[in-house]
Structure formats: structure tokens, C-alpha cells
Amino acid sequence: MNDEVLLLEEKQAILAAIVASSDDAIISKTLDGMITSWNPAAERLFGYTEAEAVGRHISLIIPDDRLDEEKFIIGKVANGEKVDHFETIRRDKKGGSVMISLTVSPIRDRKGKIIGASKIARDIGLRLQADEKQARLAAIVDTSDDTILSKTLDGFITSWNKAAVRMFGYSEQEAIGKHISLIIPEERIDEEAYIIGEIKKGNKVDHFQTVRRHKQGGMIPISLSVSPIIDETGKIIGASKIARDVSAQQELYRQLRDLNAKKDEFIALASHELKTPLTSIGGYLQILAQRVTDEKTKGFVQKSRQQVAHLTGLVNDLLDVSKIEAGKMKFQEADLNIREVIDNVIDLIAHANPGHELNLETSVTAAMLKGDAHRIEQVLVNLLNNAIRYSPDSKQIIVFLSEQNEGIKVGVKDFGVGIVPEKLQDIFSRYYRIDDNNPNVSGLGIGLYLCYEIITGHGGKIWAESEPGNGSTFWFVLPAKEVD
């Protein structure tokens, strides 16, 4: 043995020791991917011993969806290039994912020919063993209060948690392997085809309200959320279902509906009962007004009549709400000239509200439409009264009338408190009031609801625009009458 050989052997021994004690996984392979060396760190990282790995193909640790990376890496190495800090995922012996940073360099023989590749892999990620991960998931699923089950695409049950046992009465052994129709009432069997159809397309089905059957035959109202189960290669292999019992929720809805119906009934009855005495008080006051001569008493009677008129207005509004709720609001259809209706209403309201100035801006002299003149007048009265009530500090109110392609457009503009944008829609709901809009203005939150019902009942639309602090404009459009 000459010195040179000794030196080479010594050098090799040192290198082997370095590789063996390295904290990084160091692997070498041939250009066609067969593993030729595997250090102890590789054993620790990937779980395979040296004996298990050497001689095998490198795809042993490459997830199926990343096999293309290998071609790219080998391509570079065969060209004499290095691949540096390539971040990727590899698979360990237990099937867990390992996040690594790879550095791959060509291995050359004495003549400089590239004969293989050396790989250094550094663990850069959190490493969850597949079984550890599974155990954790299983524990979550098992202790969940929601029913969680899974099934194959042809409907066979593959898992069934404790909550499913409680909800449907079947034990895990009784359920697994059975077809899901086990818990589907016959008349709802078609739902399954729909749900599976969506799952096959890769879609989720969310909050599907339905009914399922308990082992004892009882029906359970549930809300279902179903998602596809996708395997490593991206293929849809089944569906996972989460079911929530909604019977308590449904009972609550039923009670609310009943209560709501009772409230409507009460309002209808109460306003009807109030109407009769009010009418007679109004009648007597009218007679009194004619008989009293003393000026002071006359004034009192006049004030009483105004209050009775106000009260009658409120009671009539309530009666109208009841009519709408009962589907009994009917419109008398007749030809009408809306310009005339507007003129009359402006006169009436201006007379009763000397503190405000009402002006009509229009070039329209007559605009014909088909509708209930009394109800359309009611809309205008409500809008004008609101414009006055919600603009205590400014005098001016403008009414617009124009003919547009879409129909006849009317606007009522004030320069008062205005409405914040997020409430512009809500104000048309029944009993809705913006309390902090103007604490001094009383009301029931009915007027705009009636306007909405009347206008939409005529095939029109109504909306509001506003700049808080600078006033509001309420618009409505009604279809114009077709020329006969």
C-alpha cells in the first residue's frame, strides 16, 4: 500500500464520519433515481433504515403529486447544475408529511462524468406523524356534539361518531357498512342523489334543512352540511356529513310565528274596537263645534277635534297594517291624473303646516295613471308629513313630478335630519323607527311600510336617498297608463 492510497482511505473515512454524524439527511442516488446511500439523519427524518432504503427508488419518499419534481431535479443535475434550497414536501414511512429544504448536487466519477446526485435535506417544518394526526382528528370527531359521519360516493357509511349514535340510535357497528338510506325517510331518498351529485362535482352542500329517521322510527329535523372527501391525489372518494338537530330551533320558530300571528290578531281587534268610539267622539265634537258660541270654548273644541283626527289617522294606519297582513288590502283601480292628486295634497298639508313652505317643481300638467287615488294620496300625505316632522329646523320642502321612460316619477325632498345610508332600506319595514333620528317626533313606524305596500301593490317602486344632516328625498315611480 502506498501513501497515496492510505491518504485516500483516510479521507474517505473522515467523510463517512461527517456524513454519519450530520444533522441533515444526506442521501445519494443514481441518475435514474435508485438510492445508493442513506445516513442516520435520513433514517430519523424519513423513518426508513439504511437497509430498507438503499437499492430502492427515491419515489419511496416522494408524494405522488410531487413526482414531477424529481424529473426537474434530475434534469438539472444531469446538466451539471446544483439545485439549492428547494423547499418541498416528502413522505415518511408512516405516511406523514415532512417539509424540507433540499440541496442537490451532481456526483462525478474520476473522469468527471456525472454518475449520480447527492441530496442534503433539512427538516424545515412541523412534522406531524400521520397516525398522530389521525388520532387527534379521531378524538375531535368523537367528542363533537355534532353528528359527523362519512360515506362512500355510492352511499355506504364509513364512519359514525358518538353524536351520530345519540342522534340516530344506531351503534357504530350497526351503521358502518350500511347504506345511508338507513336513516333517510323514503319520501326523501331523492335528496341523496342531489347531494351526491353536488359532492361528485366537488361542491359543498351547506345548511341543507331536511328530516332524517331515528332507529325507533321518529323523525328528526336536521341541518346538514356535506363536503367531499378528497384523497392525496385529489380524487373525490367520499363525503363527510355534519348534521345538527334543529328541532329546538324549529319549535322556537313555530312559537315566534304563533306569537306574531297573535300580535297581528290583537292589533286588528284593538284598532277595530278603538275605531267605533272614536267615530262617535268625532261626531259629537262636530255637533258641539256648531253649538258653542263662546270663543274660548270653541278653541278647546277645535283642539279636541284635531287630536281626534290625529288619533283616527293612527287607528286607520293600524287597520291598514292588519289588512295587509291578512292579504285584504285592495286597490280600487281607476284612471287618475297624479298632478291633480299632488296639487290637492300640497294644498291640504300646506294649510295645516304654516311653518313650512311646500313647492312643486314640474313641467308636467297632466300625468295619467291607473290606480287607487285615495291610496296614492295616502302615500303623498305620509311622505309630506314625514318631510315636515323630520325637518323641524328648515322650512323648505320640494315636490318633484316628471315623466320618465320607466313611468311617472314623484319625489319629496326635505332639508332636515336625514337618514344614515345603512338604514335607508330598513325604514320601509313594519314598525321600524330610527329612534335617535329625532327623539321629539313620535310615531309607530308604520307610514313608510304602508307607502311601500301601496306603491309596490301598484307595480311601482319606492326608495329613499339621503345625506345625513342635510335632508332626504323619497322617490316613487308608478307605471304610466297606456294610451288606449
Ligand code: ADP
Ligand atoms: P314614523 O315616522 O311614524 O316613525 P315611518 O314609517 O313614516 O314611521 O318612518 C319610519 C322611520 O323612518 C322614522 O321613524 C324616521 O326615523 C325615518 N324617516 C322617515 N321619513 C324621514 C325623513 N323625511 N327624514 C328623516 N327620517 C325619516
